Amino acid sequence: xxxxxxxxLPAKSGRQDRVRGRGRAxxxxxxxxxLRLPGKGKxxxxxxxxxxxxxxxxxxxxxxxxxxxxxxxxxxxxxxxTATCALHHRTAWELLVATILSAQTTDANVNRVTPGLFEKxxxxxxxxxxxxxxxxxxxxxxxxxRNKSKSVVGAAKKIVSDFGGQVxxxxxxxxxxxxxxxxxxxxxxxTWFGKAEGVVVDTHVQxxxxxxxxxxxxxxxxIEQDLMKIIPxxxxxxxxxxxxxxxxxxxxxxxxxxxxxxxxxxxxxxDKTWTTVEVHKGAxx
Ligand code: SF4
Numbered sequence: 210x211x212x213x214x215x216x217x218l219p220a221k222s223g224r225q226d227r228v229r230g231r232g233r234a235x236x237x238x239x240x241x242x243x244l245r246l247p248g249k250g251k252x253x254x255x256x257x258x259x260x261x262x263x264x265x266x267x268x269x270x271x272x273x274x275x276x277x278x279x280x281x282x283x284x285x286x287x288x289x290x291t292a293t294c295a296l297h298h299r300t301a302w303e304l305l306v307a308t309i310l311s312a313q314t315t316d317a318n319v320n321r322v323t324p325g326l327f328e329k330x331x332x333x334x335x336x337x338x339x340x341x342x343x344x345x346x347x348x349x350x351x352x353x354x355r356n357k358s359k360s361v362v363g364a365a366k367k368i369v370s371d372f373g374g375q376v377x378x379x380x381x382x383x384x385x386x387x388x389x390x391x392x393x394x395x396x397x398x399x400t401w402f403g404k405a406e407g408v409v410v411d412t413h414v415q416x417x418x419x420x421x422x423x424x425x426x427x428x429x430x431x432i433e434q435d436l437m438k439i440i441p442x443x444x445x446x447x448x449x450x451x452x453x454x455x456x457x458x459x460x461x462x463x464x465x466x467x468x469x470x471x472x473x474x475x476x477x478x479x480d481k482t483w484t485t486v487e488v489h490k491g492a493x494x
Contacts, residue, residue, distance in 0.1 A: 273422075281472060284471050286451075289455065292447065296311060306364075307320075308396045322350050360387050409449035416494030418436060419493060420492055420493060467482045468483040477492050
């Protein structure tokens with residue numbers, strides 16, 4: 210296993226105080242729900258002492274126990290209280306287009322492309338009048354531009370012909386649009402219409418749900434079904450945004466920043482980079 214990827218136990222010496230030169234004992238021994246947010250507050254040297262060198266074994270551990278889920282949600286709320294979609298948009302149509310374009314690229318990249326795109330084609334009817342080939346140069350910087358052009362133009366044509374120019378706010382109907390699967394549908398329904406029809410499962414949610422042992426599945430649709438069973442429905446929209454933020458900020462794919470993560474005491478991921486609890490085989494993204 211590559212250096213830096215294997216979970217590390219806190220040293221008795223407290224040397225991890227100086228992780229990456231930040232000069233603090235990040236999450237060495239977080240009190241129950243007494244969270245310290247990354248980059249905020251000073252660590253107490255005492256906290257390092259409180260951590261044993263050998264993580265305690267958990268008896269009767271249930272990753273889906275309601276108390277554990279509540280603990281994760283509480284920590285997410287403290288970390289990302291106002292998390293929302295990072296794709297810039299002014300209408301449901303703009304959000305739909307931005308979400309289609311966001312596949313396999315960053316939201317920041319999409320946000321660089323969409324202002325010019327919507328200035329050039331302000332209405333859904335303008336997109337519906339195009340051929341995919343005409344749109345390709347405008348969306349090329351987002352990658353996979355041929356498929357994306359086909360999806361955007363196809364969706365525009367169907368919205369104009371079948372839905373009176375309005376993005377449908379219904380799961381079954383929105384799924385009839387070309388290029389729209391459950392992830393895109395959930396983003397638009399949740400973020401724009403405020404309808405909790407499902408949980409957005411993008412690459413971050415997929416990885417983190419597995420690290421947190423909330424699912425054993427790899428298929429996004431099955432992961433969504435698993436999450437819908439254990440996350441309260443009123444939390445579905447916010448939960449997705451929070452986990453996506455967590456995946457960008459701390460729980461990144463390679464070398465997650467576990468030493469800075471307030472969720473660390475509840476996380477048994479095999480691919481943690483630092484730990485105060487035992488890690489579980491198979492709990493990885
Ligand atoms: S893998 Fe690390 S960064 Fe991700 S949730 Fe677990 S402790 Fe936090």
